[in-house]
Amino acid sequence: MQGLAVTDLSASYRKNNVLEDVSFELPQGSLTGIVGPNGAGKSTLLKTMLELHPKLSGTVTFAGAPLSKMRRKIGYVPQRGSVDWDFPTDALDVVLMGLYGAVGWLKRPKAGHRQQALQALAQMGMADYADRQISQLSGGQQQRVFLARALVQDAELYFMDEPLAGVDAATEQAIMTTLRELKGRGKSVMVVHHDLQTVEDYFDHVLLLNRRVMNYGETAEIFTKDNVYRTYGAGLRWRKEVPS
Amino acid sequence: MTLLLSPNAWWVLLSMLILGVASGMIGTLAYWKRQSLMSDALSHAALPGVVIAFAITGVKALPILILGAALSALIGAFLVQWVVSSSRIKEDTAMGIVLSVFFGLGIMLLTIVNRTGGGNVSGLDGFIFGQAASMVRSDVYTMGILGLLVIAVVYAAFKEWKLYLFDPQFAKGIGLPSGLMNSLYTGVLVLVIVIGIQAVGVILMSALLIIPAVSARYWTHSFKWMLIGSAFIGGGAGVAGTLISTMGKGWPTGPFIVVSSSAVFLVSLLFGARKGLVVTAIQQRMQKRSPRALPAEAEKSMVKEGGLQ
Ligand SMILES: Nc1ncnc2c1ncn2[C@@H]1O[C@H](COP(=O)(O)OP(=O)(O)O)[C@@H](O)[C@H]1O
Ligand SMILES: [Mg+2]
Numbered sequence: 001m002q003g004l005a006v007t008d009l010s011a012s013y014r015k016n017n018v019l020e021d022v023s024f025e026l027p028q029g030s031l032t033g034i035v036g037p038n039g040a041g042k043s044t045l046l047k048t049m050l051e052l053h054p055k056l057s058g059t060v061t062f063a064g065a066p067l068s069k070m071r072r073k074i075g076y077v078p079q080r081g082s083v084d085w086d087f088p089t090d091a092l093d094v095v096l097m098g099l100y101g102a103v104g105w106l107k108r109p110k111a112g113h114r115q116q117a118l119q120a121l122a123q124m125g126m127a128d129y130a131d132r133q134i135s136q137l138s139g140g141q142q143q144r145v146f147l148a149r150a151l152v153q154d155a156e157l158y159f160m161d162e163p164l165a166g167v168d169a170a171t172e173q174a175i176m177t178t179l180r181e182l183k184g185r186g187k188s189v190m191v192v193h194h195d196l197q198t199v200e201d202y203f204d205h206v207l208l209l210n211r212r213v214m215n216y217g218e219t220a221e222i223f224t225k226d227n228v229y230r231t232y233g234a235g236l237r238w239r240k241e242v243p244s
Numbered sequence: 245m246t247l248l249l250s251p252n253a254w255w256v257l258l259s260m261l262i263l264g265v266a267s268g269m270i271g272t273l274a275y276w277k278r279q280s281l282m283s284d285a286l287s288h289a290a291l292p293g294v295v296i297a298f299a300i301t302g303v304k305a306l307p308i309l310i311l312g313a314a315l316s317a318l319i320g321a322f323l324v325q326w327v328v329s330s331s332r333i334k335e336d337t338a339m340g341i342v343l344s345v346f347f348g349l350g351i352m353l354l355t356i357v358n359r360t361g362g363g364n365v366s367g368l369d370g371f372i373f374g375q376a377a378s379m380v381r382s383d384v385y386t387m388g389i390l391g392l393l394v395i396a397v398v399y400a401a402f403k404e405w406k407l408y409l410f411d412p413q414f415a416k417g418i419g420l421p422s423g424l425m426n427s428l429y430t431g432v433l434v435l436v437i438v439i440g441i442q443a444v445g446v447i448l449m450s451a452l453l454i455i456p457a458v459s460a461r462y463w464t465h466s467f468k469w470m471l472i473g474s475a476f477i478g479g480g481a482g483v484a485g486t487l488i489s490t491m492g493k494g495w496p497t498g499p500f501i502v503v504s505s506s507a508v509f510l511v512s513l514l515f516g517a518r519k520g521l522v523v524t525a526i527q528q529r530m531q532k533r534s535p536r537a538l539p540a541e542a543e544k545s546m547v548k549e550g551g552l553q
Pocket of ligand 1: 013014018036037038039040041042043044045
């Protein structure tokens with residue numbers, strides 16, 4: 001089974017081209033970081049692949065089929081800031097939302113679904129917070145809830161938008177453990193990532209993005225100082241140890 | 245309270261209860277869609293449709309007036325979308341424009357129709373401030389049945405509404421048809437508005453939508469209970485306002501519904517279990533007194549500065 005294939009994908013807001021001819025192929029069981037400056041179109045790329053944002057042109061296939069046919073096989077973690085955490089609900093309820101497809105439209109979740117959601121929360125170290133108001137959770141805990149919601153989807157391919165942004169060190173480790181475990185089970189994971197220091201530790205593939213694909217491939221090969229500078233343009237403060 | 249003896253009054257009260265419950269529920273959806281102002285714009289936008297429907301058909305039959313109201317409210321909703329997507333004007337401004345233009349147009353048409361149509365049309369004035377007592381039995385049935393339909397739509401798709409309101413991106417990602425949900429949302433919002441305007445009036449209809457939801461927010465941490473609480477408050481306000489307005493001949497219903505729901509809002513604002521002002525003040529006091537708080541010296545000086553003497 002082949003993984004995700006994106007060909008010549010373009011997208012815009014009004015008349016601003018935000019993505020131009022993005023093409024890449026994601027091998028199965030890979031853990032890929034999407035890296036690029038603010039406004040590079042990273043979030044838009046995820047949304048366009050998921051058809052949450054209309055594409056101008058291009059194709060996206062997963063295991064050879066159009067993505068719209070594979071929705072149940074795709075997990076999505078939106079940017080944490082994209083929802084209102086004041087919404088009156090608790091952690092378990094949010095995780096249950098990941099099972100709504102499995103529950104079926106217009107049907108109510110059953111005890112078994114609740115059990116699954118609790119397990120996913122436990123896996124993210126959030127077992128004690130199941131009935132905690134989401135507004136009472138820390139940023140890291142909210143992110144863990146989002147991850148748990150993606151886990152219950154039991155998808156083959158995961159898209160995650162900055163899951164490590166603004167979280168504490170313990171949460172970062174918990175999330176990375178989970179991502180590596182997903183990869184170990186043969187799932188493909190694409191993660192928008194903002195921290196250049198950790199790219200090499202965390203990802204086996206990197207997509208350097210700035211409106212178009214600057215570089216894509218195995219981290220060891222393409223995550224070089226030159227390529228990163230080219231992606232970010234001038235003004236980037238590079239770290240102390242520089243990859244050759 | 246002689247009116248209570250008439251069976252018609254009981255039917256009116258029952259339909260106002262259903263309307264209030266439906267409004268409270270839809271108001272909660274509007275609250276989390278951050279579109280409280282939209283409900284106000286759309287109820288004002290319904291007025292020209294009512295007058296035109298009457299002018300064309302010449303009869304004051306509720307189903308026809310409702311149809312006219314719905315058409316004109318939907319045109320209003322469409323215009324808001326269109327202005328936002330084709331200009332730099334922000335949504336709240338667009339709603340403000342639609343609200344005042346449509347309402348002004350409605351009042352103008354009403355004046356013309358009243359001039360040319362004679363006494364027969366005086367009933368239309370009730371659509372401005374609402375006249376629950378003017379409802380006949382068939383009006384009551386129309387309103388009750390459509391109100392129950394709205395309640396059923398919210399109830400049946402409860403978990404879908406919750407997902408759609410909390411995280412629309414994720415909802416779309418897992419295949420919830422968001423276009424359908426958008427249309428359904430506009431549909432039930434317009435429906436509850438148009439069945440309510442005869443009894444509550446276009447000016448104050450939004451009070452029956454917004455105030456119950458905002459009040460219920462002060463009492464609960466759960467979307468389900470907010471929905472139920474808002475339905476309860478809306479139903480109560482609908483019945484109470486109607487009862488009070490029937491005490492005097494020709495008293496409008498809308499203002500009394502607003503007064504009733506505002507009373508509940510005031511109580512919620514002060515005593516609500518979640519961030520009610522009194523509860524919050526007590527919690528802050530307890531925190532101050534707890535041993536972990538400031539050392540005694542600092543507290544004393546704070547009290548002095550606070551001017552508590
Ligand atoms: N809803 C929107 N309307 C208009 N422009 C947008 C919208 N969302 C993003 N953009 C613009 O598209 C570009 C890419 O945004 P985004 O994909 O969020 O970038 P990133 O996630 O890489 O920071 C930015 O220039 C941003 O200003
Ligand atoms: Mg982004």
